Amino acid sequence: MSILVIVEHDNSSLKAETLKTVGAAQKIGGDITLLVAGLNCQDVVDAAAKVNGVNKVIVCDNVVYEHQLAENLSLLVTELASDYEHILATALTTGKNFMPRVAALLDVAQISDIIDVESSDTFIRPIYAGNAIATVQSLDNKKVITVRTTGFDAVATDGNAEVVKLDTVTDAGISSHVSDELTVSERPDLGAATVIISGGRGMQNGDNFKLLEGIADKLGAAIGASRAAVDAGFVPNDMQVGQTGKIVAPDLYIAVGISGAIQHLAGMKDSKVIVAINKDPEAPIFQVADYGIVADLFDALPELESKL
Amino acid sequence: MKVLVPIKRVIDYNVKVRVKPDHSNVDLANTKMAINPFCEIAIEEAVRLKEAGIATEVIAISIGDKSCQEQLRTALALGADRAIQIETNENLDALNIAKLLQKVVEEEQPQLVILGKQSIDSDNNQTGQMLAALTGMPQGTFASEVKFIDDKVNVTREVDGGLQTVALNLPAIVTTDLRLNEPRYASLPNIMKAKRKPLVVRPAADFGIDLSPRTKLLKVTPPAERKAGVMVKSIDELIDKLRNEAKVIS
Numbered sequence: 001m002s003i004l005v006i007v008e009h010d011n012s013s014l015k016a017e018t019l020k021t022v023g024a025a026q027k028i029g030g031d032i033t034l035l036v037a038g039l040n041c042q043d044v045v046d047a048a049a050k051v052n053g054v055n056k057v058i059v060c061d062n063v064v065y066e067h068q069l070a071e072n073l074s075l076l077v078t079e080l081a082s083d084y085e086h087i088l089a090t091a092l093t094t095g096k097n098f099m100p101r102v103a104a105l106l107d108v109a110q111i112s113d114i115i116d117v118e119s120s121d122t123f124i125r126p127i128y129a130g131n132a133i134a135t136v137q138s139l140d141n142k143k144v145i146t147v148r149t150t151g152f153d154a155v156a157t158d159g160n161a162e163v164v165k166l167d168t169v170t171d172a173g174i175s176s177h178v179s180d181e182l183t184v185s186e187r188p189d190l191g192a193a194t195v196i197i198s199g200g201r202g203m204q205n206g207d208n209f210k211l212l213e214g215i216a217d218k219l220g221a222a223i224g225a226s227r228a229a230v231d232a233g234f235v236p237n238d239m240q241v242g243q244t245g246k247i248v249a250p251d252l253y254i255a256v257g258i259s260g261a262i263q264h265l266a267g268m269k270d271s272k273v274i275v276a277i278n279k280d281p282e283a284p285i286f287q288v289a290d291y292g293i294v295a296d297l298f299d300a301l302p303e304l305e306s307k308l
Numbered sequence: 309m310k311v312l313v314p315i316k317r318v319i320d321y322n323v324k325v326r327v328k329p330d331h332s333n334v335d336l337a338n339t340k341m342a343i344n345p346f347c348e349i350a351i352e353e354a355v356r357l358k359e360a361g362i363a364t365e366v367i368a369i370s371i372g373d374k375s376c377q378e379q380l381r382t383a384l385a386l387g388a389d390r391a392i393q394i395e396t397n398e399n400l401d402a403l404n405i406a407k408l409l410q411k412v413v414e415e416e417q418p419q420l421v422i423l424g425k426q427s428i429d430s431d432n433n434q435t436g437q438m439l440a441a442l443t444g445m446p447q448g449t450f451a452s453e454v455k456f457i458d459d460k461v462n463v464t465r466e467v468d469g470g471l472q473t474v475a476l477n478l479p480a481i482v483t484t485d486l487r488l489n490e491p492r493y494a495s496l497p498n499i500m501k502a503k504r505k506p507l508v509v510r511p512a513a514d515f516g517i518d519l520s521p522r523t524k525l526l527k528v529t530p531p532a533e534r535k536a537g538v539m540v541k542s543i544d545e546l547i548d549k550l551r552n553e554a555k556v557i558s
Contacts (some may be wrong), residue, residue: 010469069474070437071446093467099447100402100437109401109522112432122526127431128325132334174477175446178462178510182470191468195556219557227486237452238470239488244346244426244486246468252556262324269534273554275546290537291549303543308555 001030001120004084006077007048008094011066014047016192019154019200021090022051024147026155027117028086031055034161035080037073037181039066043162047279052159059165068094074101075170081106087119089147091189091247097144108140113247115151119288124151129243141230150249150270151192188242193222195252198241198268201228202257202278203298206235211297212256214305224248224268226258242267257297260285277301309332311363312418314409314439315347315383317376318429325429327453334528343379346424348386349410351432352491353454354422362456363420369412371405377507384502385494391505396512401522402430406438411515413443418479420461425450425483438482446476450485459466478508 003025008015018034025032034048037060048057058080064072077098081087087102089095092111103110115133116124122137123145190196197212197219209223216223224241225234241248242264253271258264260276260283268274269288276289279296286292293300320340328335343351357363360483368383370376371394380391396406413421426433440447448454448463452471455462464473466485494502513517540546550557 067472067474070440070449074441092515093450093465096433097437097447097465100434101441101447103404103434104403104438104441107403109403110434110438111523112434126530126531128334128429130531131325132527133531134525135529137524137526139522139524150481172446173405174444178473178475180470180472189468228429231486236470237466237485238468243428243431245370252550252554254513263321269531273550273556274537275550286537286539288537288552290534291546292473292537292539293541293543293546294539295543298545304547307543307547 001086002084003028003030003032003086003088004057004080005032005034006089006095007034007044008090008092009036009038009041009044011041012043014044015090016154017090017092017149019051019157020148020149020152021088022053022155023152024117025086025088026053027152028120030086033058033084037065037068037075037076038143039063047157048158049161049163050159051161052157053071054159054161057161057163059163062169062170064169064171068098069175069177070098070174071175072170073098075172076168077102078105079168079170086143086145086186088145088147091148095146099144103144105217106142106144108142108144109138110144110146111136111138111194113148114145115148129262130269131262142212148247150247160302181235185193187216188220188222190222190224190246190248195219196224196248197221197254198224198226198258199229199256200226200258201232203234206233209235211301215301215308218305218308226264246302255285256301258285259263259283260288309363309420310365310416310418311357312367312369312413313350313383313388314369314421314423314435315351315379316344316424316427317341317370317372317379318344318427321345321428322454325527331478333525333528337447341418343382343425344424345373346484348491349486349488350422351383351388351423352489353484356489358387366418367392367418369394369409371396371400371408371512373534380507381502382494384505385499386492389505393507393508393509394512395509396522398518398519402432402434403438403522404517406442406513406521407517408515409439410442413439420478420480420482422484423481425485436481438447440481445479445481447481448474448476449483450463452485452487454488455484455557
């Protein structure tokens with residue numbers, strides 16, 4: 001069997017989540033090819049060639065792939081698809097955007113957000129915000145799959161795969177990129193962090209998120225937020241952890257002033273160790289926390305920061 | 309400009325779903341159902357476009373058994389002009405849903421189709437993108453802002469690192485993210501008025517599409533329970549536990 005994995009990147013670095021998607025591909029089993037589609041993305045290609053368990057890296061370096069526009073990228077993947085039984089992408093916003101388009105162009109179903117592989121055609125995925133776990137069999141001859149990375153281990157990066165350059169240009173000509181407004185942060189990405197500290201509505205305002213920063217600095221943590229905090233305008237949406245935000249599973253997740261709505265739990269309950277700080281002893285977050293402390297966060301956070 | 313809004317009837321977002329004891333599926337008997345929250349945002353956006361004089365007609369559409377007429381009536385009460393129910397008792401794959409919608413797009417020729425980015429039951433996040441592929445339209449997924457500029461629509465998208473804005477030729481597909489708008493509540497007079505708005509029922513079989521399933525649901529189980537944790541009395545105790553028991557900080 002042959003598996004194509006589309007590399008998630010920003011033209012300069014390969015996103016760590018791709019290593020977990022390759023982990024999922026290894027669990028399916030077969031020859032693994034990576035596709036890097038971008039512009040001036042040689043650093044990504046170099047990193048991709050080092051990913052373990054990969055036979056070949058296909059590179060399409062062209063301006064039409066610079067922003068990974070779904071209309072152009074899906075045409076490229078569809079063109080390459082005939083050589084592969086499985087096509088995998090990471091279930092991040094880029095993969096979620098173009099992969100269903102690939103599936104429809106190939107006239108096959110997509111299996112979204114798999115967290116485990118039962119066999120080459122049967123996969124495990126969460127439904128209902130993770131309140132139920134479905135085992136789904138694909139009846140199509142080709143499987144188009146997005147991978148939720150919290151379910152798989154990252155592969156190592158001391159490989160040496162062959163790199164093949166393709167000059168295929170698939171320009172749908174129906175969409176264009178206008179601008180990016182990206183959050184600049186010195187901290188690790190939510191998806192890659194081993195420690196995350198998140199604030200909820202209990203933080204009361206955006207300024208108070210500064211109370212999390214000192215702790216995050218000491219722990220090398222990323223900072224997240226619940227949907228309630230995002231909806232209240234405290235912080236931008238790209239910090240949102242939950243069913244419709246980012247799905248994370250760090251070694252340590254510290255939930256501060258977060259009540260624990262099912263939509264939030266869906267995004268973090270696979271974390272190894274969960275700490276909840278909340279002044280309401282009845283908050284549902286305590287039911288999933290390994291360690292809970294009933295305290296006013298405005299007392300607890302400065303104390304935690306000073307004692308770490 | 310005509311705007312088509314496909315919507316889905318799903319479990320109410322406040323209700324925690326139960327898995328059936330035989331693990332065949334989830335148990336939705338006697339469960340409160342509602343419009344999928346993202347679809348509600350899609351209706352709201354379409355209605356606002358109409359109020360702004362950009363859209364001329366808003367058509368709500370849903371695929372399912374008779375019960376989804378309830379959600380279509382809600383869409384009409386929120387401001388849609390007419391509704392279409394494609395009737396089927398099957399639980400169709402997203403690809404087949406997209407194929408049915410493609411037929412309606414061909415008939416109605418909307419300039420814009422707005423859908424929710426995902427339904428909170430199957431959590432697939434596929435239908436809008438698939439419809440875009442089948443109709444050859446560009447897509448602006450996970451939208452937090454939709455602006456018409458000349459003959460294009462600019463869609464600002466919620467992406468992992470922040471926001472991305474793309475310009476799409478029309479006709480186009482937009483899927484909604486949570487921050488696009490805050491949906492209104494239907495007023496009682498509008499709920500009464502909605503009862504008289506047109507709702508057409510069309511059997512799925514009449515569209516001449518092969519709707520055979522592409523996936524098979526083998527099993528549905530409850531998620532693994534986390535073992536009960538402990539409550540700590542002080543920050544000192546918390547740090548001690550994290551350092552020496554869980555060993556997640558140094």
